[in-house]
Amino acid sequence: MTLAEALKEHGYRTGHFGKWHLGEEPYGPTAQGFDVQVPRWNKGWPRQGYHAPFGLDGLEDQPGDYLTDRLTDEAVKFIEAHADQPFFLYLSHFAVHDPLQGRADLVGKYERRRAELPPPAGPEFLLEGNPDSPAPADSASWRRLLEHPHYQGHRVFPGRLVKVKQRQDNPQFAAMVESMDQSLGRVRQTLEKLGISQRTIIVFCSDNGGMAAANFGRPSRVIAEDKLDAAYSTANVPLRGAKGWLYEGGIRVPMIVHWPGRGRRGVACQVPVISTDIFPTVLEMVGLPPRPEQHVDGVSLAALVAGEAESVDRDAIFWHFPHYSNHGMQSPGSAIRMGNYKLLHYFERDTVQLFDLSRDVGEQHDLAGEQPELAARLLRRLDAWRSSVGASMMDLNPDFDPAATPASVSQ
Known part of the structure; x- marks a missing residue:
């Protein structure tokens, strides 16, 4: 049983908007407790990119439309249609997954900002290897290799070395992040307008760290110097690694919980938590019984959010x-x-x-x-x-x- 199914059993209207990436049919959102799925596309990335036409079944588009904005339009309609009953909105943006394509007005904004940045204090990319290699090296050794002619450019290097971005200066990625931020603002404004903001819980989180290392699913890939903004989205400094790695740069992500009337405000909690905690947390927050046989991998964070506890009941x-x-x-x-x-x-x-x-x-x-x-x-x-x-x-x-x-x- 999924969280959507558990909530639906208790009268919640459930809607999924955006990426799924949890299985193709017959394992899509509508088979997992969601009444509504927009678009009917179960993969974790856009079918044709972020600029219309999207080529997505169930999501109309017009010239000039931007995918993050259109998904927000549909999410807002869902909220407005169900404001008088309990609802569960899962707004799972394709952003900021590649392809890295920001909205034009915001890309221009961040291109101007990049032009104003001071010169980098250190290398813009560092080499990173596999610690499980037969002859693993260390960061100092990899840094020395940066000057070697065999390690110029951007590809998979001998010893399974790759380059990891060290500087946040990608206008396309920054624009995508701001579009997503605007989306959250529109959702909150809708809740305020409808008078339901004080009885709506909001959980904001990400699924993995930033793509500071390029996609080498095709290991022969060579990335041209003028295509770096399409291959490296961001830098995770001071964290090591990137999306797809077990270092903190791959698994440490933002998480913000807004619980009106109960949750602490303006507080950063240092207790490590994980995404499987969301299922039992939401059930407790909305007053539904736990389902320990389903959320065996998670614990409720409700007491942490409310400030009624300083830890959770697990050791790891x-x-x-x-x-x-x-x-x-x-x-x-x-x-x-x-x-x-x-x-x-x-x-x-x-x-x-x-x-x-x-x-x-x-x-x-x-x-x-x-x-x-x-x-x-x-x-x-x-x-x-x-x-x-x-x-x-x-x-x-x-x-x-x-x-x-x-x-x-x-x-």
Whole structure:
């Protein structure tokens, strides 16, 4: 059972607007508890881009339309149509997923701002490798390679090295972010206009870190210098890594909860939480009974939001990524965060890394060699969790050819 199904059982009108990316038919939104789906397109990216024509079934467009704005139009209509009854609006924008295409007026605004930026204080890109490689290096070694002629340009380099953006200066991405910000403003204005803002909970969050490393799903890809704004959306500094990585740059995302009349205001909570907490949190906030057999991976954050608790009842949170990503050349792996400590476990060579995020949010100082007992304890806890949830693990590829690396393909 999904959150939408649980709410629908109690009389909520449910609407999904935007990207789904949780399965094709017959596993789309209308089979998962949503009364309305706009558009009828189950993938996680736009079919034809952000500028009309969109080519999306169920979403009309006219010349000059921008996708984020049109989805907001439809979401506002949904709110207006159901303002007199409980409703659940899941506004899941395609933005800021690539293709990186901002609205023209906002792109111009941020192009002017970029022209006013001071020169960068350091490299605009850094090399990053796979810590699970047979001969892993360190950041200092990778930085020295930046000057080597074999590591110029933008592609997959020998040793599975890729470049990671270090400077936020992409006008297309900035424009997409502002369009999404405007969308949230329009939703809130609609709630105010209809007089229902004080009885509407808003949860704002993202699904992954920024695309600071390019998409190398096609490992032979070479990115031209004049196409960098289309390949690298942003920088996650001071966080390490990018979308598709287990470093904080890939998994740490914004989350804002607005609970009128109950939630604390203007407070930043330092307790680590995860997206699976949203299901039990919303149920408790709206006064519905929990469904522990469904939201087994999450805990309610209602008491945290209300300021009635300073922690949640669990000792760790987990991530499991048992496949290769098209962003970066990282090994498949899992991660556990327990308190301030985070352990990453990679599957190719059974490599682990250990970081103290309270002192090293950029994950530059691996403590696995200095604190082997702690690393072993966290790995045992991670193993126990994987076993308890039946986490799928990868099988070794009997046809693996170590000579056919991404770098050899792209050369």
